[in-house]
């Protein structure tokens with residue numbers, strides 16, 4: 001796979017990943033989208049397999065996996081919204097006194 005090969009988008013958020021060259025010359029392909037729940041990364045092996053090839057051949061989640069990840073993301077969003085997370089935590093801390 002040559003350096004002109006198009007990278008597939010992140011299977012979890014749809015953003016295009018970025019390529020960095022790690023120590024030793026191996027390509028490190030990763031999703032840096034701060035809103036991506038998993039931010040996957042694929043590391044190549046210098047002189048053997050490129051990070052792009054590892055990234056593009058990685059397993060992609062099933063529709064069921066995507067739904068589960070979305071449910072988890074929604075839960076986190078709700079949990080961090082005002083009072084959604086802090087109120088139950090405060091109640092728990094009160095009970096522990």
Ligand SMILES: [Zn+2]
Pocket residue numbers: 010011012013014015031032033036037038039040
């Ligand atoms: Zn992503």
